[in-house]
Amino acid sequence: MxxxxxxxxxxxxxxxxxxxxxxxxxxxxxxxxxxxxxxxxxxxxxxxxxxxxxxxxxxxxxxxxxxxxxxxxxxxxxxxxxxxxMKHCLKDIQHTTLDRKNILVTAGAAARLNSLCKYATGNSFSGMNFALGIPGSVGGAIIMNAGTVQGNMADVITAVVALSSNGEPVRIEKHALPFRYRGLDLKEHKKIAGMQTPILLEGEFRLSPGDRHAIEKEASAIMQKRAAKQPLHQRSAGCFFKNPTKGKSAGELIDLAGLKGKRVGDAQVSTIHANFIINKSNATATDILALKDLIQKAVLRSFNITLEPEVKIVGT
Ligand SMILES: Cc1cc2nc3c(=O)[nH]c(=O)nc-3n(C[C@H](O)[C@H](O)[C@H](O)COP(=O)(O)OP(=O)(O)OC[C@H]3O[C@@H](n4cnc5c(N)ncnc54)[C@H](O)[C@@H]3O)c2cc1C
CATH class of the missing domain: 3.30.43.10 (Uridine Diphospho-n-acetylenolpyruvylglucosamine Reductase, domain 2)
Incomplete structure (x- = not known):
């Protein structure tokens, strides 16, 4: 266009x-x-x-x-x-106490997910630690249903505010959001707020009061585990492939296929976590796509499993 x-x-x-x-x-x-x-x-x-x-x-x-x-x-x-x-607007985070057990936290779509986690810890709210270390925005995390084995966005979200096709904000409750593993099922659902391409302005999350010390202790354990298992100081988009619905994880399959360290140009399968494709320095998208294809073919050949990208591939 x-x-x-x-x-x-x-x-x-x-x-x-x-x-x-x-x-x-x-x-x-x-x-x-x-x-x-x-x-x-x-x-x-x-x-x-x-x-x-x-x-x-x-x-x-x-x-x-x-x-x-x-x-x-x-x-x-x-x-x-x-x-x-939206990185220059929509970053506010605030909360309302509903009752002794329930806190509603609202966060602008461009707020960092890590800021939301810190806000929760700072106020002794439990429920957000699963998202610690995920480097996305609140909006991106909702669209991706981001998470880990500890939980995902669909577990804590109660509603979103999206822009409707006439440019007005509209509130959508969780039951109308078609969450699936690492995403919102927009193909099935077709539209959010009348838009083919939804624009989220805000997310609303239900958390609960907790013990700050316990939340911090858990947070520190989660972050240590992440730092030990993921190549956090190299350029990547996190896990490149979705985990298959059962059996071994995508990372285990790629590792077992002998691909750790495999390179195409400056794109490399991380030696720390095989489901991360890293840009060593000057990789192109073409290098990364070629490495993705190579991984998919090798895993299909060895295990008869087709790995599906978690990373969104966009553009031409
Ligand atoms: C080191 C590293 C570790 C990671 N670890 C994890 C992990 O543990 N778990 C996990 O799930 N992911 C992980 N990721 C992937 C990524 O951080 C998440 O998917 C994150 O939620 C993406 O958010 P983003 O704001 O960067 O979205 P983008 O990458 O910018 O966009 C993702 C999608 O969301 C859409 N989108 C973004 N904002 C909006 C909005 N406001 N309204 C409508 N659509 C929007 C985009 O159009 C796109 O389709 C990791 C990535 C890295 C680099």
Whole structure:
């Protein structure tokens, strides 16, 4: 989808320094790869975001939302059309005490998941520790149903606020959100708030009062385990493949297929955790895709299991 001159002019005049043209997506992804987005907009105010969405609907223009870019592989030719980032707005976190056992915490979609975890610990609320160390935003974590063996977003969420197609916020209760393993089942559901591509503004979570010391102790154990088992100081998008529904994990299968350390260009299967593909330095998305294909073929050949990517592959 190409934008015409008039549309680009409107964007430049309306959003000023908040809009960039031909912006390399490698700057906005944890893997550090990805070609240019035609248009990249990071509105500073929620009102700007809402104006933008109304304009996109009126002009029948599609868009892609980027959160913290930690679960994305953007291809080398980049993204045609508009990428919206909310990283400059929607970061507030606050809570309401419902009763002795229940606290409702609301967090803006662009707040870091780790900030939400720290907010919970700081207020002695238990229930968020499962998400510690996941480097995404609240919005991205909800869309991905991010989590670990200790739990996932669907366990704590009670509702989201999304933008509707007329650019107004609308509250959606959990029962209307089709969560599945590492995602929201949008193919089945088709739309959230009338939008083919949903835009989350806020998440609401039910936590419970706890003992701060116990929460901190658990948090520290979780973080130590993560640091020992994951290549946290190298560029990656976390676990590249979903775990099969039963049997060995994707990481175990890749390891057993003898692929730890396997390289294509500067893309490598991590020697610390075989389900992480890391960018050693100058990997391209093409290197990472080639390594992904190689892994899938090897695991299929050895175990007759097709690994499905957890990482979202976007662009051209
Ligand atoms: C070192 C490392 C460790 C990780 N560990 C884990 C882990 O333990 N568990 C786990 O589940 N994941 C893990 N991840 C993956 C990743 O952090 C999560 O999937 C995270 O939730 C993605 O959030 P994000 O904001 O970066 O989303 P992005 O990568 O920016 O986007 C992911 C998807 O969400 C959509 N999206 C983002 N924000 C919004 C919004 N506001 N409205 C609508 N759509 C939106 C995007 O369009 C995209 O489809 C890890 C990643 C890294 C790099």
């Amino acid at each position: 190409q934008l015409n001159k008039t549309q680009k002019k409107w964007l430049a005049e309306t959003f000023g320094s908040e809009v960039r043209f031909d912006e390399p997506m490698s700057r906005h992804t944890s893997l550090g790869v990805g070609g240019p987005a035609d248009v990249y907009i990071a509105p500073k105010e929620k009102s700007g975001l809402m104006d933008l969405v109304r304009w996109l609907q009126e002009n029948s223009l599609s868009y892609f939302i980027v959160g913290n870019g930690t679960n994305l592989l953007v291809l080398d030719k980049g993204i045609r059309g508009i990428v919206i980032s």
